[in-house]
Amino acid sequence: MTGHPLVALNGSTCFRSEIPVASAAKYCYYPAMTFRLILVASLFACLPLRAQEAAQPPLPAVPLRVGARSVSAEVADNDAARACGLMFRESLAADAGMLFVMPSVGPVGFWMKNTKIPLSIAYIDPQGTIVEIHDMDPRSEKVVRSVFPRIAYALEMPCGWFAKNGVWPGEQISGLPEPSRLRKEF
Secondary structure, eight states: OOOEEEEEESSSSEEESSSSSHHHHHHSSSSHHHHHHHHHHHHHHHHHOOOSSSSOOOOOOOEEEEETTTEEEEOOHHHHHHTTTTTTTOOOOTTTEEEEEEEEEOOEEOTTTTTSSOEEEEEOOOOSEEEEEEEEEETTTOOOSSSSSSSSEEHHHHHHHHHTTOTTTTTTEOOOOOHHHHHHTT
């Protein structure tokens, strides 16, 4: 600021401006407290964000019918649950998996960073039809992107589960949750 220094009632220095003297003093006192707040905020800004180091607790599960098979799938339907997924899990039951409910219909991509178990993933359209199946390697940071542009769900199962159970693209899945945000898009 330009201007001549003005000493406020508490002894701190301000600068002359269009603000009347009485108002200027109100905006300038507690400079030491302001400095401390800025210092503390900058220290927190410099701290590294803590990375996830353990598996998330089991999520609520829904029964699904995949072709002729019944499975139990934990539902990841928010950003935090989708981001954690099956990371750090040591095992997965034979007919259990995780269903990812996408925030909107569109192309998707998944990776296996910090995921210890091999998985197969089915990309599912809004009508509940499997359109793609991919096998994924543990701890791989390679993103497995969908080829089809309209994906509403993804179902992760133990690696090879779909092939072992005769489930291929074109198969219908029933029991999928229908969040209102997906219903609006078709």
